[in-house]
Amino acid sequence: MTKNEKPIHPRKFEISRAAVTCFLERGYHQTGVRDIAKQAGISLGNLYNHFKGKEAVLAFIAEIDGKELNGFIENLAETADPRAALEGFIDDYAAYASRPENALLGAEILTEALRNETIAEVFGKDRRRMIDALAGCLGRGAKAGVFKPLSDETTVAWLILDALEAQGLRSLSNSAQGAATLKNIRGFLLGGVTP
Amino acid sequence: MTKNEKPIHPRKFEISRAAVTCFLERGYHQTGVRDIAKQAGISLGNLYNHFKGKEAVLAFIAEIDGKELNGFIENLAETADPRAALEGFIDDYAAYASRPENALLGAEILTEALRNETIAEVFGKDRRRMIDALAGCLGRGAKAGVFKPLSDETTVAWLILDALEAQGLRSLSNSAQGAATLKNIRGFLLGGVTP
DNA sequence: ATGATATGAACGAACGATCGTTCATAATAT
DNA sequence: ATATTATGAACGATCGTTCGTTCATATCAT
Numbered sequence: 001m002t003k004n005e006k007p008i009h010p011r012k013f014e015i016s017r018a019a020v021t022c023f024l025e026r027g028y029h030q031t032g033v034r035d036i037a038k039q040a041g042i043s044l045g046n047l048y049n050h051f052k053g054k055e056a057v058l059a060f061i062a063e064i065d066g067k068e069l070n071g072f073i074e075n076l077a078e079t080a081d082p083r084a085a086l087e088g089f090i091d092d093y094a095a096y097a098s099r100p101e102n103a104l105l106g107a108e109i110l111t112e113a114l115r116n117e118t119i120a121e122v123f124g125k126d127r128r129r130m131i132d133a134l135a136g137c138l139g140r141g142a143k144a145g146v147f148k149p150l151s152d153e154t155t156v157a158w159l160i161l162d163a164l165e166a167q168g169l170r171s172l173s174n175s176a177q178g179a180a181t182l183k184n185i186r187g188f189l190l191g192g193v194t195p
Numbered sequence: 196m197t198k199n200e201k202p203i204h205p206r207k208f209e210i211s212r213a214a215v216t217c218f219l220e221r222g223y224h225q226t227g228v229r230d231i232a233k234q235a236g237i238s239l240g241n242l243y244n245h246f247k248g249k250e251a252v253l254a255f256i257a258e259i260d261g262k263e264l265n266g267f268i269e270n271l272a273e274t275a276d277p278r279a280a281l282e283g284f285i286d287d288y289a290a291y292a293s294r295p296e297n298a299l300l301g302a303e304i305l306t307e308a309l310r311n312e313t314i315a316e317v318f319g320k321d322r323r324r325m326i327d328a329l330a331g332c333l334g335r336g337a338k339a340g341v342f343k344p345l346s347d348e349t350t351v352a353w354l355i356l357d358a359l360e361a362q363g364l365r366s367l368s369n370s371a372q373g374a375a376t377l378k379n380i381r382g383f384l385l386g387g388v389t390p
Numbered sequence: 391a392t393g394a395t396a397t398g399a400a401c402g403a404a405c406g407a408t409c410g411t412t413c414a415t416a417a418t419a420t
Numbered sequence: 421a422t423a424t425t426a427t428g429a430a431c432g433a434t435c436g437t438t439c440g441t442t443c444a445t446a447t448c449a450t
Contacts, residue, residue, distance in 0.1 A: 045401055111303070184345075
């Protein structure tokens with residue numbers, strides 16, 4: 001299934017990178033296809049040779065973005081010590097979520113996903129996998145006795161993700177004292193799972 | 196300051212209610228002024244007799260929305276027992292945040308606030324007041340010994356708000372088992388502040 | 391090697407629709 | 421009569437998309 005697809009044209013990535021730049025600057029709906037083409041340095045018509053339309057560009061971006069989560073998923077699954085895995089995840093994902101591109105683009109994709117089923121599907125897929133990996137880590141930790149038993153690991157996993165992402169979004173305007181705040185969030189979350 | 200302003204024309208509220216309906220259905224940027232006027236049952240031109248423009252409509256909505264938080268703020272400030280205040284807040288705000296109008300409109304306003312300074316200001320004001328009230332509640336509780344001392348009450352206040360709002364947003368697509376999930380969130384949050 | 395044919399990337403004019411806003415004017419109320 | 425409230429045509433701009441076309445390169449037959 002991974003080999004019978006023809007390789008993706010490099011231009012497609014160039015266009016999607018240009019689109020990201022535009023979406024970050026002005027937002028998805030405020031960005032026109034002409035803006036993307038201009039930013040990519042190509043013609044309007046050529047953009048449509050690589051993408052079915054504007055929505056397809058966002059879907060492609062969301063897909064790439066989703067794949068970026070694989071690193072987190074692997075770390076959660078492969079780190080033997082659940083506590084080390086969780087602490088590592090919190091730090092790494094906090095750093096990821098507070099990078100302006102990720103924070104802004106994530107918000108953009110999330111709000112679009114609220115009304116766009118296509119985007120919702122692409123967006124939700126890897127995200128769901130990450131929640132499962134995080135919940136799995138919590139479950140293993142509870143079984144090993146390093147975490148307190150939780151009645152619903154998935155809910156706590158979402159809560160952790162929510163806290164980190166919301167903080168990342170907030171750090172856009174409050175660029176100061178992000179590190180101190182993160183330390184407090186980390187402390188609260190870890191305190192909540194420690195027996 | 197509250198009396199030297201002329202009373203707000205009832206039509207203005209009608210228009211803003213119509214706009215809310217449209218924004219919920221299609222989103223802010225996807226909604227045209229004609230949509231709002233039609234939904235309100237008035238002419239296009241007349242809308243501009245009551246609002247300076249489209250953005251002013253959203254700002255008005257954000258302002259009204261912000262005032263809706265006053266009830267929560269008062270409860271947090273006036274309830275003598277900090278624990279009762281916090282528990283009441285979690286339940287009430289969870290119910291508030293999971294109502295589709297509030298969840299969707301909140302997301303809409305938040306993303307717009309990311310790039311629109313006018314909206315950001317209107318949106319952030321009462322929100323900041325609520326965080327302060329919540330943090331104050333946590334502080335009083337810690338002093339009274341019913342909560343554990345927190346190194347930064349404001350950060351925990353944001354975390355509580357984030358968890359409830361994100362869950363509200365999630366309940367839009369996952370309309371089932373919202374009550375059970377909320378109970379788990381509540382448990383985790385309360386566990387985190389209990390000595 | 392040479393010419394014929396096929397491929398697909400690139401272009402930008404043009405389309406119809408819709409956008410937010412303005413404005414001259416009509417209706418209504420005081 | 422004088423404001424106030426209402427109307428919808430009209431404006432210029434921009435929207436996402438389609439279209440016919442060009443052109444360099446690749447494939448193939450001879």
